[in-house]
Amino acid sequence: MIKHLFKLVWNRKRSNLLIMLEIFFSFIVMFAVITLGVYYADNYNQPLGFTYEDVWNISIDMQTGTDDYWSPEMVNTTRQLYLALQDFPEIEVAAGAHSAPYSLGNRTSVNVYEGKRVEMEVNEVTDDFQKVLGVPLLQGRWFEKSDDALSWKPVIINQRLARAVFGDEDPINQNFRPWASDEDDHRVIGVVNDFRKDGEFSGLGNYLFERKRLDDPKNRPPANLLIKVRPGTPAEFEERLLSKLQAVAREWSFEVSPLVRMRETAFKFRLIPLIILGLIAGFLMLMVGLGLVGVLWQNVTQRIKEIGLRRAKGAAANDIYKQILGELVVLATFGLALGALLIVQLPLLDLIGFIRPPVYFFSMIMALLVIYGLTLTAGLYPSWLATRVQPAEALHYD
């Protein structure tokens, strides 16, 4: 039966080639869009590593073009700002950070540890950062005031980084330098589950916290102050907060936004392109489906004689139905096999490394199902039409 179907497809190879090509490209398009969607959904389901409710971010513009340089006065002013925040009863706890959650821009470091190339995002945060954002610790401890006295520098890493660098060994108290150029002695004091600064849809990566001090002129002043406000703090608080900050640092500029709002912006930034792509892909598939209906319909009208002969020789309507759909499945399988063969190369050759292989394979299966479904749906009406062929009519058709 299957061998016979192959033969039937092969006999009409020229016109079938075009249909196969169409199915092949549809599969590629569908795969690309589904992969992106599954990638986002997969990321969304991974732990975020912090809570954003009732946290506001104050981003500080120190009116310099770069944060590579800072003066002792700048460090001092930042400290004054931090102290000013303590006076507000609305603020439960405040912390400084180099980069805030959901903000743009990253500090990425690439370092080599015992021959392994390790890439990670680095953030500098103060002792209260954990309290503000509720970052859960898996192992060890967070930074604290008494760390001032240490002769080495403490760092906290996420679990992924710990596994990438130390494997199954206990990461606590291991030496690990975040920057290749930094000669100081750094030691891991804690491991967090994760910290995904760019939000729920961002990819999974390595993360490292360095300890920032506000009272040391050698420390770069933080570009952001994060505050945890009491639940139910009204939006009007923003104006009072800003005027106070402005009074402490007249020459600087500030921007206050609740993390909830920054999260919305970050979501839009990721989801709008996906929605547009999805819409376009949806319409493309509708177009392909309709086109297939037309082509198959034409095929059936062309093969009336052949179908009539089969009916005359005793084939049931159901047999005809099976034959037409069967041919279509064979055709689709060729196109899809070609596409799958091509796509399997991506994870095998590790061409797009940031997407995990399971995401690839799941998307591939989804895309296969979608395209099979589409082709079969498109084939329903034409194959039904084929079953309506009357043998007598078909045989004297010319």
Added chain:
Amino acid sequence: MLKNYLKIALLVLQRRKFFTFISLFGISFTLLVLMVATAMFDHEFGPFAPELKTDRMLGIYSVRIENSEKGYARTGASPYWFLQRYVRPLASAQKVSIYSLQRSVNSFKNGVKHELYLKRTDGEFWEILDFKFLEGGPLSAQDEKDGNMVAVINEATRRKLYGGQNAVGKTLDADGQSFRVIGVVENVPILRVTSFADVWVPLSSAKTNSYLHDGAGNFLAIILAKDRADIPRIKEELQGVLPTVQIPSPTEFNRVITAAETLFEAAARGIFANDRDAGDYSKPLFALLLLFMLLFMLLPTINLININVSRIMERASEIGVRKAFGASSWRLIGQFVVENLVLTFIGGAIALVGTMMVLKIITESGLVQYAEFQINYRIFFYGLLVALVFGLLSGVYPAWKMSRLHPVEALRGKSI
């Protein structure tokens, strides 16, 4: 003869309405997506108010200051000293303006917070660009020199802060500073990198004047040429000046790389060279965009070819008759291609109407701040061109196939 082809084409379209519908659906959808994309592209790079002199305008969008021995660099908007000392004096330019990137600032009015984009400019900015004033007038070079706390605002800000009433002479509090409004202009869409802002104030109104000698900064420049012929001269002159630049921290950095370029050239240089050299990469970027367009058209084209091939089979006997009476293959190919072009252009007309509707929806959604997307003649002609290419691509293969039919077999109604 062409008239006959058109007649036949229209008759064929009416014969099998389902086929006509699926062809038109594919064609109009494809052209619609391409035209909407073009409209977006045009609103970013094309000449739109207030940037009407784009054919005579160049800009400094990105400056790389590097240490070529140690390999580190600072890339991005320019520090002020570079533009002031080396770009402003360019002899072949007619006018040069220095302005800052816009920054989001807060303005409180009656306890409500408004987020406004604030841009600092010099006086030349207002001479080069053609802002449309609803009331009042522009910032002047004198305002910049005296450090006057004056501001030009856009229509949207006037509506938000002053309820749409006359705003000139009123006070604007933004970012902890207080300005006097001296003019109101029409909104500029956020896509316009050079001119966009809600509030424009003099460079010298900055909170401190440390920007004058800071090693880094966020400033850009517009260079206006007397006429188009001066454009290459300006580019060359700037490249000639670069080796003589004295960097304030010579031990740290020893080389400046930048170019006087259009926004498109700047985007191309950023993508292909990562701003590491001053070459012109606009052609590769253009080729890349063209490639994307063709890739997108691939699936619709195959789809249309499939449908076309099917449609021809129906007409085998007609083709047989024409061949038997001596029509050459070329003539038949011509006929079918014309028929397909007629179909494509009908689809193009539908797409045009659809594009207008989609652009209206995008405009009203406020997704792109202040943008008012509309069809203009550039987008229209581009759409026409794309429709032509699409019609040819999808028509030639089926036509060639049709022309190879043997007359006797075709008359008997044999399939291809």
